[in-house]
Amino acid sequence: MMRCFPKRLGTLPARLFVLFLILALLGAGPGTAAAATGSASSGVTPAFSDVSQSDPNLLYINYLVSRNMVAGFPDGTFHPDSGLTRAEAATLLVKVAGLQPASGPIPFSDVPASNWAYGNIAAAATAGLVHGYPDGAFRPDAVLTRAEGISLFTNLIKQPNEATLPPLSDLAPDNWAAGAVALALAADMVQTTAPGQFSPNDPLTRSDLARALGVILTENPDYDRVPLTGTLTLLTGTVTLAASGSTTPTTVTAATPVAAGDTITTAANSSAEIDFPDGSSLLLQENTIITVKKMQGQSRIGPDGAAAIAINWLEVGLTQGQMFGALASRYESQDFAFPISNQAINLADDETDTSANSSLPWYQASTGEQVVVQVDMPWGVAGMEGTFWHITVSPQEITESTADGVVQFTSDNGQSVQVLAGFQASLTGPGAAPTTPIAMTSQELSDWQSVLAWINQTVGLIQDQINPHSDAMATAILGHLTSIIGGAAPAPGNGYTVSYAANGATTGSVPTGSNSYAASATVTVPGNTGGLAEAGYTFGGWNTAANYSGATYQPGNTFTMGSANVTLYAVWTAIPTYTVTYNGNGSAEGTVPTDSNTYDPGATATVLGNTGNLVRTGYTFAGWNTAADGSGTSYNAGSTILMSSSVTLYAQWTLNLILTPPIIGPIKGLGAATYTVTYDGNASTGGSVPSDSNRYAAGATVTVLGNTGGLAKKEYRFAAWNTAANGIGATYQPGNTFTMGSANVTLYAMWRIT
Numbered sequence: 237m238m239r240c241f242p243k244r245l246g247t248l249p250a251r252l253f254v255l256f257l258i259l260a261l262l263g264a265g266p267g268t269a270a271a272a273t274g275s276a277s278s279g280v281t282p283a284f285s286d287v288s289q290s291d292p293n294l295l296y297i298n299y300l301v302s303r304n305m306v307a308g309f310p311d312g313t314f315h316p317d318s319g320l321t322r323a324e325a326a327t328l329l330v331k332v333a334g335l336q337p338a339s340g341p342i343p344f345s346d347v348p349a350s351n352w353a354y355g356n357i358a359a360a361a362t363a364g365l366v367h368g369y370p371d372g373a374f375r376p377d378a379v380l381t382r383a384e385g386i387s388l389f390t391n392l393i394k395q396p397n398e399a400t401l402p403p404l405s406d407l408a409p410d411n412w413a414a415g416a417v418a419l420a421l422a423a424d425m426v427q428t429t430a431p432g433q434f435s436p437n438d439p440l441t442r443s444d445l446a447r448a449l450g451v452i453l454t455e456n457p458d459y460d461r462v463p464l465t466g467t468l469t470l471l472t473g474t475v476t477l478a479a480s481g482s483t484t485p486t487t488v489t490a491a492t493p494v495a496a497g498d499t500i501t502t503a504a505n506s507s508a509e510i511d512f513p514d515g516s517s518l519l520l521q522e523n524t525i526i527t528v529k530k531m532q533g534q535s536r537i538g539p540d541g542a543a544a545i546a547i548n549w550l551e552v553g554l555t556q557g558q559m560f561g562a563l564a565s566r567y568e569s570q571d572f573a574f575p576i577s578n579q580a581i582n583l584a585d586d587e588t589d590t591s592a593n594s595s596l597p598w599y600q601a602s603t604g605e606q607v608v609v610q611v612d613m614p615w616g617v618a619g620m621e622g623t624f625w626h627i628t629v630s631p632q633e634i635t636e637s638t639a640d641g642v643v644q645f646t647s648d649n650g651q652s653v654q655v656l657a658g659f660q661a662s663l664t665g666p667g668a669a670p671t672t673p674i675a676m677t678s679q680e681l682s683d684w685q686s687v688l689a690w691i692n693q694t695v696g697l698i699q700d701q702i703n704p705h706s707d708a709m710a711t712a713i714l715g716h717l718t719s720i721i722g723g724a725a726p727a728p729g730n731g732y733t734v735s736y737a738a739n740g741a742t743t744g745s746v747p748t749g750s751n752s753y754a755a756s757a758t759v760t761v762p763g764n765t766g767g768l769a770e771a772g773y774t775f776g777g778w779n780t781a782a783n784y785s786g787a788t789y790q791p792g793n794t795f796t797m798g799s800a801n802v803t804l805y806a807v808w809t810a811i812p813t814y815t816v817t818y819n820g821n822g823s824a825e826g827t828v829p830t831d832s833n834t835y836d837p838g839a840t841a842t843v844l845g846n847t848g849n850l851v852r853t854g855y856t857f858a859g860w861n862t863a864a865d866g867s868g869t870s871y872n873a874g875s876t877i878l879m880s881s882s883v884t885l886y887a888q889w890t891l892n893l894i895l896t897p898p899i900i901g902p903i904k905g906l907g908a909a910t911y912t913v914t915y916d917g918n919a920s921t922g923g924s925v926p927s928d929s930n931r932y933a934a935g936a937t938v939t940v941l942g943n944t945g946g947l948a949k950k951e952y953r954f955a956a957w958n959t960a961a962n963g964i965g966a967t968y969q970p971g972n973t974f975t976m977g978s979a980n981v982t983l984y985a986m987w988r989i990t
Contacts, residue, residue: 298541
């Protein structure tokens with residue numbers, strides 16, 4: 237079916253959170269407005285030591301790291317204020333565009349085939365992403381200005397540029413970069429340096445780069461689309477899944493991936509749920525059949541900056557039965573300034589809009605309000621935005637009710653109504669118009685109250701994906717939903733229930749029971765009777781919150797039932813694993829042994845020998861020790877270690893006794909004392925260090941060797957040698973010379989990110 241729904245009023249958590257703030261300010265709700273708000277990066281841990289929590293681009297930097305688009309330096313820094321060369325920019329453009337380095341001719345006179353970025357520059361030039369200067373040069377090592385950098389990265393964008401340049405004191409509308417700067421400012425890819433000022437000739441910093449690429453990768457439709465999968469979980473009874481293209485359904489016993497084309501069927505007295513990465517969820521009641529028709533994800537920036545996935549488009553067919561649904565909003569939505577309204581949308585304004593946000597620029601359409609979930613039914617279709625909804629399909633009638641948000645309910649003859657929070661509407665047969673929405677009936681409210689445990693769990697998952705550092709949003713959503721559907725007291729004649737959630741378990745089943753409890757009754761918590769298990773974890777009891785922030789109960793504990801249903805979530809404690817790492821401890825040649833095993837507590841690790849032929853000039857290898865200075869526990873090859881924590885073993889060296897000092901190699905310079913030059917790979921992952929067997933007298937001239945052993949480091953290129961591992965000493969290029977002092981010298985490889 238065609239996606240033909242009006243624009244939505246605002247994302248679900250945004251609308252509900254504003255409602256919460258309004259109630260709080262009026263004294264009708266808990267907390268204060270000040271306590272409920274916070275910066276988008278509050279509580280976020282930066283990926284690098286020199287990026288602060290107050291950096292406006294922190295989330296973008298963390299996001300690009302999680303996408304393996306950028307990396308830091310060996311000392312754990314990012315250098316956010318450093319510039320970016322044109323060669324580095326071309327390499328990033330190729331990565332983002334999904335291109336492969338090219339080997340053909342290149343149109344630039346100053347980029348020889350030996351240049352480290354030749355293939356990427358060639359690919360970017362062929363794709364029209366980079367251009368040279370009028371003199372035929374590319375200037376690969378030149379640092380990009382803000383104007384140049386933004387112009388390069390906006391070359392990735394294929395949509396028309398309709399942005400208007402705001403008044404800027406340092407960049408006129410007829411400037412060669414005006415169009416690109418206008419687009420970047422409109423899309424929030426870059427910010428002004430001061431009010432009315434862009435500073436086009438300042439360097440484009442690595443922090444600026446992170447923001448620009450982050451916006452493109454999460455907002456532009458050519459780059460933000462990613463695969464989407466759901467997870468089907470059996471709750472009760474018997475549930476089957478027929479995979480796309482298969483006519484033989486399989487019985488669901490454990491968490492099962494759901495893809496487009498799959499059909500899920502619940503039997504009598506059975507239920508299941510389909511959960512999505514952003515916290516969205518579908519709850520399937522008994523005797524229900526649904527087919528997942530289309531699934532599309534959208535890359536988003538998670539609350540801590542990690543790459544995350546939200547629903548971009550989900551279309552399902554509901555043939556029969558009952559389905560409750562919840563749709564989460566965007567991860568990074570932290571702007572709670574949407575208006576709250578209980579007024580119906582004016583259909584006359586939107587009923588001809590057959591492509592929501594189609595006329596908006598991409599950077600506005602990506603954050604605009606539109607239908608995200610579509611449910612196809614025998615006699616009509618329902619379009620959901622940021623809502624909680626319930627649909628029942630029977631041979632006599634189709635009913636849709638909305639607990640929050642707005643649902644567009646359309647019959648098969650094209651007639652539509654909008655069902656607001658607290659209302660329901662029906663279709664009574666093929667060709668019939670939807671009924672006028674009415675307040676939920678007592679039966680419909682009872683249906684909603686029966687799934688309060690699922691609502692509570694789903695709201696918690698949505699909260700975790702938006703802001704795990706505060707529960708204010710979840711409090712607001714739950715308060716609003718219960719004000720619509722009730723649930724403060726059980727239905728007449730019924731008590732309160734205790735249900736159990738697997739909370740990530742991959743095998744086993746949750747405890748079941750049909751008990752109902754009156755308020756103040758005593759509940760005894762069962763054990764893990766269904767053998768729930770999660771790889772790498774041990775069962776640790778039950779908690780009233782999925783993120784373990786509530787009350788924890790061990791099997792056999794009791795608690796007093798309150799005036800609401802209770803869900804207890806399985807608690808999982810990670811089983812620690814340990815490693816054994818080897819350190820050359822001053823070795824000049826060879827490689828340290830590698831133990832790729834991980835060990836459980838109490839496991840035994842066997843100590844390796846000097847398998848990589850470590851060598852230290854003037855010394856003999858003498859085994860391993862847990863301390864570099866030999867003050868720890870010593871081990872020889874074949875010894876065993878009882879693992880209770882991770883261990884680093886340091887090579888131990890015995891000084892050779894030389895009775896008659898030989899001359900090793902040619903002695904350069906004069907004097908009795910001689911000194912050596914040693915080369916260190918400095919975290920290299922391949923190749924070998926150069927070896928200088930000469931000994932030098934103080935005052936002698938030393939010629940620095942090149943990278944003769946082909947040292948390599950993943951995602952880095954060799955840049956030079958330095959007398960300090962962190963690069964703060966003297967730097968030498970191959971062929972440079974220096975005067976030997978009165979001490980041995982170690983030169984460390986310097987690495988530059990590719």
